[in-house]
Amino acid sequence: MSQLLITNCSQLATLAGPARPRVSHELREVAAIADGAMLVRDGRIAAVGSRADIEPLAEKTRKSVLTINAGGRLVTPGFVDAHTHLVFAGNRADEFEMRCAGATYQEIAAQGGGIRSTVRKTRAASEEDLNAAATRYARWFLESGTTTVEAKSGYGLTVEDELKILRVIRQVGMTTALRTVPTFLGAHEIPSEYAGRADDYVGLIVDEMLPLVAREKLAEFCDIFCEAKVFNLDQARRVFTAANQHGLGLRMHADQFTAFGASELAAEMGAKTCDHLEQTSAASMEKLMQAGVQPVLLPGSVYAIGSQKYPAARAMIDAGLAVVLATDFNPGSSPVSSMRMVMSLACTQMKMTPAETLVAATVNAAYSLNRGHEIGSLETGKVADFVVHDAEDYRELPYFFGDSRAAMVFTNGISFSA
Numbered sequence: 373m374s375q376l377l378i379t380n381c382s383q384l385a386t387l388a389g390p391a392r393p394r395v396s397h398e399l400r401e402v403a404a405i406a407d408g409a410m411l412v413r414d415g416r417i418a419a420v421g422s423r424a425d426i427e428p429l430a431e432k433t434r435k436s437v438l439t440i441n442a443g444g445r446l447v448t449p450g451f452v453d454a455h456t457h458l459v460f461a462g463n464r465a466d467e468f469e470m471r472c473a474g475a476t477y478q479e480i481a482a483q484g485g486g487i488r489s490t491v492r493k494t495r496a497a498s499e500e501d502l503n504a505a506a507t508r509y510a511r512w513f514l515e516s517g518t519t520t521v522e523a524k525s526g527y528g529l530t531v532e533d534e535l536k537i538l539r540v541i542r543q544v545g546m547t548t549a550l551r552t553v554p555t556f557l558g559a560h561e562i563p564s565e566y567a568g569r570a571d572d573y574v575g576l577i578v579d580e581m582l583p584l585v586a587r588e589k590l591a592e593f594c595d596i597f598c599e600a601k602v603f604n605l606d607q608a609r610r611v612f613t614a615a616n617q618h619g620l621g622l623r624m625h626a627d628q629f630t631a632f633g634a635s636e637l638a639a640e641m642g643a644k645t646c647d648h649l650e651q652t653s654a655a656s657m658e659k660l661m662q663a664g665v666q667p668v669l670l671p672g673s674v675y676a677i678g679s680q681k682y683p684a685a686r687a688m689i690d691a692g693l694a695v696v697l698a699t700d701f702n703p704g705s706s707p708v709s710s711m712r713m714v715m716s717l718a719c720t721q722m723k724m725t726p727a728e729t730l731v732a733a734t735v736n737a738a739y740s741l742n743r744g745h746e747i748g749s750l751e752t753g754k755v756a757d758f759v760v761h762d763a764e765d766y767r768e769l770p771y772f773f774g775d776s777r778a779a780m781v782f783t784n785g786i787s788f789s790a
Contacts (some may be wrong), residue, residue: 375437376412376756377430378408379423381447382562384408384765386420387731387749393666393694393739399728402766406446412756415784420750445779446768448756449750450519451711452461454688455647455668455698458523458536458544458552459506459646462495463703468676477677477705478629487527487561488595490703494527494537502540507699510550512709514788517759517778520551521683522698522741524595529573531580532559538590548785550759553741555623556585559596559603559611574607578614586618592742593644594618597625598634606770612641623668627651632775639663645686645696645740649683657684657691664766666740669732671717673706687720695724696740707784710776712769719770726767756785 375487384546409426412439419426432463436746467480467489480486494502497784498659513521514665517649523544526539538554545552563606566573585591596617598608612622621644628648638646639659647668648661669683688695697714723734738748746755760780763769781788 374414374442375430377409377434377437378412378440378442378447378758378760379409379427379435379575380444381408381442382406382444382756382768383446384410384420384750385448385462385730385766386736387449388420388751389735391744391751393736393744394598394731395692395694396689399695399731400688400725402727402730404766407632410750412785415756416785417750417752417754427633428772438782439492440760441497442762446761446763446766447765448759448761449734449748450759450781450783451517451733452741452743452748453513453518453698453701453711454645454696454737454740455670455700456521456523457526457700457771458509458585458703459502459525459540460494460527460703461495461502461505462490463707464489467704476534486704487710488564489528491563493527494642495530499536499540502537503543504542506544507548508732509709510544510548514548514550514781515778516710516712516760516776517781518550518711519741519757519759519781519783520553520738520741520747521678522553522555522593524557524560525591526557529561529563531584531775534581534651535588536584537583538754542590545689548784549640549788551783553593553743555593556582556591556620557595561597561602561605570603570607574603574610575779577611581624582614582618586620592621593623595622595625596775599625599628600630600632600635605637605768607782608634608637609641612643616641623647625757627656633654637658644742647698648673650679650681652683653690654687656687657693661692666694666736667741668698668701669718669722670698672708672714673700674721675717676708677705682721685718685724689724691727692773694736694739695728695732696737697729698737712776713773716772716773726770730766757783
């Protein structure tokens, strides 16, 4: 039996609480233990409490215990990033420069750039090349304290290339310390060869892609970009109905640029999450709350494309929604892997409190991935995914932004080393 004692924590922010997503005032409860300590056995948390309680407990076991002195620093659960596009080829720094010169995201996409640009590069890349790139990005996530990511396909848009991306996502989860939760996003964009024939492409997704994804067990969720000039409500319903039949959970890109009923459809069909939501109305928020859909807010993408319209996080919290924060890591609209940067944007641009951002980036995110029973908080029996930060207080996480490197990162009670 392997044992690990992490001690001398200025704050041990456990996020302990009810075994469900946190809402309302619960979002402000981080359950921090001053001068805390934690005992880990065989990769799982055995005990959490004050140093005075936990250190003698470790000594009583009379077994070999590896002691980690946190040095009077903050310890939190590993961040859980519930919306990423981890696997892609190349980057879009050229489009970033175009936006700096005044072009909009939509204008660039209309000229053949945007998602289609990355699709062309990703189709041309081998599985080995994509794995090498994604492994590099996995290291970025881990170095900044993220231990679990949801990872979407969506830059292939052919049967072969979508499966290729999902296989890479699985491989990264097997060969790195980063946990991956795979999502099939074949409905990310209408590929060029299907221009003007979106219904035919949806037929390919429903009739060929989804059956193969389910057969090979390559995804847990299915997502769709439901937006004007991309996939409409009828097409989204068709994809979601098929995904349900194949046993996949539902997630949706909704209300990012326009509000035309996407979030309401997500609520109607029992989606696990609805993501983006920059244009979501109070009435739609109420429907999401009644249906138990978790909003995944992506302030990094708003910042990166130079928009001024952030999601109404305060209204969502007031409406009783279990808010989640995520990076939306992707090469076009949100090339950020740091959850701390996202937390900072959530504080300054969406007026969330530091405590709310920490809950949204850990335990609420874990529940949105059906992992709340395993990760997202530091409680007895859960997996020992935790981070030692170069900070003393959890409020410093969004306060200091720009350099997000963690002091130490552990997954399954094992230290990650870059």
